[in-house]
Amino acid sequence: MGDVADLTAKTYELVRLIPLGMVTTYGHIAKLAGYPNYSRHVGNALKSLPPTSDIPWQRVISSKGLISPRGDQGQGVARQKDRLEQEGVEVETLAGAGGERVDLRRWGWFPEEVPEPVT
Numbered sequence: 001m002g003d004v005a006d007l008t009a010k011t012y013e014l015v016r017l018i019p020l021g022m023v024t025t026y027g028h029i030a031k032l033a034g035y036p037n038y039s040r041h042v043g044n045a046l047k048s049l050p051p052t053s054d055i056p057w058q059r060v061i062s063s064k065g066l067i068s069p070r071g072d073q074g075q076g077v078a079r080q081k082d083r084l085e086q087e088g089v090e091v092e093t094l095a096g097a098g099g100e101r102v103d104l105r106r107w108g109w110f111p112e113e114v115p116e117p118v119t
Contacts, residue, residue, distance in 0.1 A: 018059040022109040058083035
């Protein structure tokens with residue numbers, strides 16, 4: 001990969017552009033940032049944000065519409081679900097251990113190009 005710091009900075013800028021009440025995927029943020037094969041890094045960058053961050057990390061989910069588990073006994077998933085529901089996004093609880101899912105057709109934000117210049 002070219003520059004981890006560049007992708008991290010672009011990730012944070014792009015996530016700030018996701019409108020309230022909408023979601024996108026780790027892969028779409030990576031694509032918009034110019035690093036289409038680095039969706040995992042997008043997730044890691046968001047995971048490393050401090051709790052006081054104003055970046056709306058909750059608006060980024062998996063390409064299947066699932067809230068990604070964080071290895072914290074579901075606390076992160078519950079926090080993300082709560083934040084999304086506070087924004088008006090419907091989150092479906094799947095039966096069994098299926099997790100939490102958002103309908104990307106209804107709540108997805110997928111511009112073809114960056115809506116504003118990202119430096």
